[in-house]
Amino acid sequence: QQLGTIEASLKSNSVDAFRNDGEHHYSIKEIKPESQIPALFDKEILISLSDSDHDVTQIQNSFLSIVLTANVQFDNKFDDYEEAYKDGTVLFIGLKSASQVIREYTIYHRGRTIEGTLQNDSTTEQFIQNTVKPRSEKNNRNHIHSLYENTHKYDTSACGPYLTMKNIENAIRDQLSVPYSMPIRFRLSIPLGDILVFSGFTDYPNSLFGDLKIQFKINPNAFVFPQVNPIISMAKY
Template sequence: MTALFDKKILISLSDTDHDVSQIQNSFLSIVRTANVQFENIFDGYEEAYKDGNVLFIGLKSASQVIKEYIIYHRGRIIDGALQNYSTTEQFVYNTVNPRSEKNNRKHIHSLYENIQKYDTSACGTYLTIKEIGEAIKDYVSIPYTLPIRFRFRLSIPLDDILVFNGFTDHPNSLFGDLKIKFKINLNAFVFAQVNPIISMAKYYTMNKTDLMASGARQTEEH
């Protein structure tokens, strides 16, 4: 989907001709595209290490991308469904959520140890220092805006949204024609550096042949 951060997004969660079932196993799948701003150009890195140093940019939990939301049932707002502090709500909920539910679920939770393993459970993307430096090297104003847009997928389990928690305790097949309208929370995004020892080792392992060939060419030139 394409949406500005200050615009509300309306998504149908069900079809008018079909009742909802297994809502606890349902999720929203969203592909986000965004630009990033940096306050420096990472010129302190030696050229040989830029490809192997990696930043992760994304969310701690996919549901935290929702800033505020309203739930509609058959065209009418559900009483009490207006939530203006959804990100805080999701943070509290996921804090008490068992860690077992945060592992091995694709694009839903970004645990730090899983980011280090480039695990698919993380909801975000990876950028190398070299990619960032190349993209903003000609910019002179601060903050530097990364002109290359990055895309990543989020999967939001519906029962991670508080208003849907109770649906798992009721015969949810009685509910139909559900819609959610929400806004994206720009401030929910976080970043972390992948452990350089791990990312450098991964880079050299994946590019061993090319690096050895490049080293051989440089030796011949000298």
């Protein structure tokens, strides 16, 4: 990616605006992942979270940005669905919280596993943590948390794409065998503070943050498939 693209992504997901004004300073460095990217959902992904050239002073405002590509499968083509309603019938495909897409993870510090960070059921862990997270933290950033009412309002905080019945029909129209597949692609933003092991990192000095790495797997079973409120979606389309 070009630096401008990375910088724009940082600004769109940050809580406080980044600035270089003499008192504050930030710089950008791209670090290549150690595992193969893109990766299948059953493969482990290993990426660096910090670098020795940078002091991490706002880990609570840091995030993972993940682009997912998947095939949604259907067992019929909705031929009997009335044409007048196909644009206004909308399916949301995504996650309740972006952090729930991580199935399992391990955190490494300077090449060694941090004790107690081998988590084999991260999806459940993140679900429990998000039940106690303040509501104000769930709807103020893009692609992080899908609150029920925000999903029906097509809010940018929802983490997942919207598909109209017309979109689905056009994608699978010429396919001959069941299941019919429709490719989708969307972005998730996972605040590091939403991962339980990082929620207490702000209590420690920055010197502990050197050479942090996370190894994780994607959970394909964490997705939800609700229909958007028909009254609202019909009004929109």
